[in-house]
Amino acid sequence: MRAVVIDNAEVSVAERPDPLLGDEQILVEVRAAGLNGADLLQAQGLYAPPPGVPVDLPGLEYAGEVVAVGSAVSRFQVGARVMGLVAGAAQAELVTVHERLAMPVPAGMRWVEAGGFPEAFATAYDALFVQAGLGAGERLLVQGAAGGVGLAAVQLGVAAGARVTATVRDQLLRPALEEIGADAVAPDAYGARAPFDVVVELVGGSNIAGDLAALANGGRICVIGIASGARVDLDLRQLMERRAVVRGSTLRARSIEEKALLARELEARVVPMVASGRVRVPVFAVFPLEAANEAYRRFAAGGKLGKIVLTVSTADVED
């Protein structure tokens, strides 16, 4: 199969052996696969995948068609349209995945949307509702809201009845956030909207002191991204006074059981909103697999609104 491969901190497309199919796995012919910050870090040797996952094959999410099933598979048949998370190697023509980690792609959802859905929406859903317990009527701050996870978090927060403030660095992108129901502000301007019950922190350590200062009593901060630093000086007096909770989360190294649980929640609560058009997968740009290097460079340049997605066949770019 052709796959995106990492060599000397650069990505290119090369031939690799087809993946082997396990009894409980499905073999998926990938049609689209989203890019994530973790892929860029992996390419730079800064984020090793979990044990057993090739270090030189990036890609955490895919959408495609089932072309073979293992002997113990019961959820899917050949021909099914599926999408989901994997711990690596999704940016390739073929991927194998445990059947319980795959979600059906609803009718009407384009391949490029399905390929950009799993990581952003699983991360946002988990942060908002599983980690931070966001409820209707609560005040939510999404820090770093113009990327894939941020746009997913804003939409899910609005759909859940929260009042959403979103920080967006590029002022030209703020109207798009307003359109989906957020109060979009510059990164230094959210203080006037405080206090917040929940903060989803996608930027990192440089924001934590401000997040805590802007928190309501009983507020929860969920740390998802650490691009601006992983170490902080935390004011524990403020933490106590606000009865605050600071927690963090990653998805990649979770067990099959934990990932399957999240996949079922997404199927039940988020995929129907995508199918009905209430929530949209924000696809910013689509590149063919062969142009993976260009796609990675575009991701690294920043200033995008949503996801960058690779398509395996050029026929799928508009599909």
Ligand SMILES: NC(=O)c1ccc[n+]([C@@H]2O[C@H](COP(=O)([O-])OP(=O)(O)OC[C@H]3O[C@@H](n4cnc5c(N)ncnc54)[C@H](OP(=O)(O)O)[C@@H]3O)[C@@H](O)[C@H]2O)c1
């Ligand atoms: N823990 C997990 O399980 C998990 C899962 C997925 C993603 N992540 C991490 O979460 C973060 C967000 O993911 P993503 O896929 O949404 O990435 P993304 O698409 O690259 O978006 C990141 C967004 O943050 C913005 N940003 C950066 N610095 C900012 C600042 N100081 N103020 C306001 N906005 C700022 C960026 O704006 P510019 O374009 O202007 O730079 C961009 O819009 C990344 O660090 C990613 O690695 C973690």
